Amino acid sequence: MVKVIEGIFVSSAALNVQQERLDLLSQDLENINTCGYKKRSLIIENNFKDLVNSNTESLLKKNIKDIPEINYSGLAPFIAHDYTDFSPAVMKETKVPTDFALNSEGFFVIQTSDNEQYTRNGTFSIDADGYLVNISGNKVLGEDGPLKTGAQNFLLAKDGAITVNGQSAGKIRVVTFEEPQLLLYEGSGCFSQPSQGAGLKDEENPQISRGFLELANVDLPDDMVNMIEISRTYEANQRVIRTQDDLLGKAIQIGNAK
Numbered sequence: 001m002v003k004v005i006e007g008i009f010v011s012s013a014a015l016n017v018q019q020e021r022l023d024l025l026s027q028d029l030e031n032i033n034t035c036g037y038k039k040r041s042l043i044i045e046n047n048f049k050d051l052v053n054s055n056t057e058s059l060l061k062k063n064i065k066d067i068p069e070i071n072y073s074g075l076a077p078f079i080a081h082d083y084t085d086f087s088p089a090v091m092k093e094t095k096v097p098t099d100f101a102l103n104s105e106g107f108f109v110i111q112t113s114d115n116e117q118y119t120r121n122g123t124f125s126i127d128a129d130g131y132l133v134n135i136s137g138n139k140v141l142g143e144d145g146p147l148k149t150g151a152q153n154f155l156l157a158k159d160g161a162i163t164v165n166g167q168s169a170g171k172i173r174v175v176t177f178e179e180p181q182l183l184l185y186e187g188s189g190c191f192s193q194p195s196q197g198a199g200l201k202d203e204e205n206p207q208i209s210r211g212f213l214e215l216a217n218v219d220l221p222d223d224m225v226n227m228i229e230i231s232r233t234y235e236a237n238q239r240v241i242r243t244q245d246d247l248l249g250k251a252i253q254i255g256n257a258k
Helices: 002-030 048-060 220-257
Strands: 040-045 078-084 091-093 100-102 107-111 116-119 139-142 161-164 167-171 174-177 184-187 190-192 200-202 208-210 212-214
Touching: 002 040, 002 220, 100 107
Parallel strands: 100 212
Antiparallel strands: 040 078, 091 212, 100 208, 107 116, 107 139, 107 174, 116 190, 161 167, 174 200, 184 190
8 A cells, every 4th residue: 555655646746747847838838939038947856866876785785685675755756956048049130220139148137126137138129218128118228227329220339339429328238147047037038136146247248239139949849749748748647646546445445344
């Protein structure tokens, strides 16, 4: 009966892992048209390696009797951590003067009401006050604060320096991170730093293309294959749980009969 209960535990843990995978996959598919979006994945592990290592010495000595009875609940899969794939995606030419794409590993900096956020989504526009803003209406930051261009007919150098009517209007701030995997996803292709930071550094010589946007790095065919695999794995574990539950019920009936 104990083994049946352990089996139910392992299969239930597997269901939870597949649900987490499905949630992340759904997020990726929802953002397939979000410029600058970076796909996310899970690192899934179990304790099988530890189980094998703990019994290796006894196996080598052929002391089979010294090998402890396996606790199958230790084989349950679990999520070690999630990670974001920051690899660059395809650039699309839009010819829109306020669309920007980064040709480096950096991020644009956005000022929200709560904090600074960082994004590869360069879908910008000019607001009623003449400031460069993102799709949420939050100001895009330059090296000296929010960037005010006044109109779309400004000049943009490759390094992000902006000129309006022959006068400098600032330089687009671009930052990098020593530990980008620590960044927290905020939605719309934006990230924030955790309380301990992520090793932010200002990029000295960014390379910015005007009239281009970086697309999401989501691979639709690959994600559809993964979704089918998740569905099949989920259904298989459900069947295992039902079978084990039936066995447990029969074992209880036999025990009660005695």
